Amino acid sequence: MVLQLIRHQFTVKQFHKMAESGILSENDRVELIRGEMIDMSPIGTRHAGCVNRLVNLLIQLLGKQIVLAPQNPVELDEISEPQPDIALLKPRPDFYRNAHPQPEDIFLLIEVADTTVKYDREVKIPLYAEANIPEVWLIDVNQEVIEVYRNPHQGIYQDMQKLGKNQSLSILAFPDVNINVNEIF
Template sequence: MITVTTPAPPVRELPEAFRPLRSVEFQRLVDLGLFEGTHVELVGGVLVEMSPQGPLHNTVLRRMNRVLVLAAGDAFEVGVQVPLDVDDITLPEPDFTIVPAGRFTDRHPDAAVLIVEVAVTSGRFDLGEKARRYGAAGFGEYWVVDLDRRCVHVHRDPSPDGWGSVVRHTAGELAATAVPGLVIDVADVLSVAG
């Protein structure tokens, strides 16, 4: 007789003795192929499973990629869903990172001037825990293209507690502070959401 057991739900509240997984440990597990067939990232020492991309998310990624790469020029590089070394327990894969041009063959970038997340179902997490960690790490600017709320949340003035400024844009032009020439038409980007 075969007994099928249902896996227990994940922990809802972490005990005080919780020890987070560190970025270097996570990277070793990735290198060993432990996560083959799944898409996870490390945020705050916890493995977070990423949602599969739907056509809407993918369309916005392609549209944003074209604009970001053209604006980046030779001074910057655009990373698309690649790891960003945020802190010793956070190694996420934002939709886009703009980093100073350089060689990253032995480590992941840790100095982004702009991070962009495209949120279809992940808005709460992107605007919550990820935003807090990106701000505390001192990254210059963070945009969340929120397709559900039809706006772009622009985070500026990073601080240890998160961000000093968060502004919602629903239309008009939006210029990045650290990337000369990077301007998006907010309404155009959001128009794919219907």
């Protein structure tokens, strides 16, 4: 006989109520993925340095054309609210004070990984494809490569490109902005 465990799935609304009531605090590093609360890995120095470098670079290159949201939630649907390392968002007068960004607000999501490459690739990237996020970068700080995912169709990214040192990339929404991979590492 196979024992089947019943898991309770949370909605984004329930997740927010847990925070409002004090069950979850701002110090709890959790994100909601497909209705389950997932502990997020501690942020190491290489990871933090890469995120800091990206924030600086993207603000210099794109300025007021975007709202740059580092390590903030995006609400993908009723049961998923991940916290990508960087979200490039469409500008809004309220700077997303009144509601977390949703898929239609997103130009690009970036996940920076040192210990979570497999999880990001196998769990978060498909989640973003299902939400029709137009472009996602997975930055592997250990291998110093960037995986660029574009053109989601029926929950799968149709285009994936792996870029290394001395190669350049642009952002789908801003094709005139070129970034050398070396600038990120």
